[in-house]
Amino acid sequence: MIELRHLRTLLALRETGSLVEAAERVHLTQSALSHQLKDLESRVDSPLFMRKTRPVEFTRAGLRLLALADQILPEVRKAERDLARMAGTEMGRLHMAIECHSCFQWLMPTVDYFRDHWPEVEIDIPSGHHFDPLPALAREQLDLVITADPQPIEGIHYAPLFCYEGLLAVARQHPLAGQNFVTPEALADETLITYPVEQSRLDVFSQFLTPANVRPREIRTAELTIMMMQLVASGRGVCALPNWALSEYLERDYVSAVKLGEQGVWSTLYAAVREETLEAPWMQDFLRTAQETSFAVLTGIKPATRDAESAA
């Protein structure tokens, strides 16, 4: 007999494209998933997907099960929500901090969904906090932190959301436009536009400029992505942003983008939560929604793994 567990696994597999990552998402080992899927295949007496392709490719049987999963798992979630509400356990608090400034773009739909469906949970993104988010999380001043820099802290769980590449946005007529990639040194004579946060929190610095010991000629800050784009488009500077944050401007040929170094600069975003709150049904729901939403945002670009991207 098919069980919901199997359907959840298949969804994770479709979203991640590999057993290893799917396993991480459902909190199991790769081995467990391999066994589970083999068992499922014997139950339905058909292969479900091909393992030799990246990302995995589903068979007709696999697609049929995915369709079932898409159809019923949301209903199951709805029911779980209703039940959690009936249980009448006092609902929690969800105060978030977001280290990655561009994340508002895909986080806001998740927050909206959440406000609709868990009205009892007090949701907030306190701005202008001066404390370090991760310790504040451990101290229970925060309940969730979106971060690209997971530090192992006792009692903190990091749920991976997705992987993205940082690109350098430049004006279309800029000499760097059209290059395969830029070297750190090439930025020494540029004006770099960033969000107004510490440099150590910006991937361009921590993963690109600082290791090469380069500083840009000038640094300007802007609050909003659209403002950065205007500055870049008019040739008043360059800026580094996640691929998905740039995609809409690239499609409209508003700016150009170049890889940062030959390998590119990659990060994985995590949602950090305390292990106790991880169990709460609303937290589970939030994380799954966040993962799905981010997946949806990214699918316009490509599957979220580093290898898949750099291969392309």
Add this chain to the structure above:
Amino acid sequence: MIELRHLRTLLALRETGSLVEAAERVHLTQSALSHQLKDLESRVDSPLFMRKTRPVEFTRAGLRLLALADQILPEVRKAERDLARMAGTEMGRLHMAIECHSCFQWLMPTVDYFRDHWPEVEIDIPSGHHFDPLPALAREQLDLVITADPQPIEGIHYAPLFCYEGLLAVARQHPLAGQNFVTPEALADETLITYPVEQSRLDVFSQFLTPANVRPREIRTAELTIMMMQLVASGRGVCALPNWALSEYLERDYVSAVKLGEQGVWSTLYAAVREETLEAPWMQDFLRTAQETSFAVLTGIKPATRDAESAA
């Protein structure tokens, strides 16, 4: 996390009204079900039903889960059907014998459903067989037998369908009409109308008249229930039929009905199948459909799940 197993159990519990019977239906012990439900209640953190009433009464949380079950289990079954078809395993044969003559009433919808959804399975109700059905089942001449008299035979599984009471239909003006119950002796002067089958297969004889060593004055036979009803209504005899077969005539005050003896005469109908064929997905589907349909007939409820499906 909720699993499909839990939903299937809850459905069985609603249909049977007690743990003992629900357990039988899902092929588990009463103890297992008690544990499983307690576990489920702790997962959703609410009681699901009251055990002190017969039949059990569901709480709001229990009803919510039942609604979920009604919604998604039919979809799961559809998927399983599609998968069985994709697996391309050769499809079986379903030749049935029906010992209980009135059963055609509720069996026909099941057969129709089945023909639509498992066109590959060769379904047939060979009539006019002269052999004993149960041995013929063991001999693989038949694949399913509807019977009220389960004899333990090696390799034969009896899936209980439902329990019913045999009632005596009499004319509205008949002296027995209105009595609380009839004694076997009261039938010694009556004309008894039966289906044209061996007396040993009729509950009135095997459970009522024969133990009291009484024979009715005369015995007439009729092929169809409606014909029996006409004879009874016009005072030309009495006849014993299952409560559910009589209900439509009782509602229209066409005839009256009396209990057979103080305790009544009760039987359970079983679907007998060979253990090997029990596993086949189409057989599972047939049995579940038969159980649901018979349940629906008994409660007078049209099963919503079937409607939804046949609409699609």
Add this chain to the structure above:
DNA sequence: CAATCATGATGAGAATATTTCATTTTTAAT
């Protein structure tokens, strides 16, 4: 072209979860 690396498969044993058995408690009926 070997060496490396990542992915997925596999077998054995560990850890969980589920089920049964034997028994007790509870409830309803006489």
Add this chain to the structure above:
DNA sequence: ATTAAAAATGAAATATTCTCATCATGATTG
């Protein structure tokens, strides 16, 4: 009250699911 049926319970048995360690495979790279 007494009894019979139903449900709960604890412990043991069983089944299942998972992890660990390891291996095979294929791709990538120097």
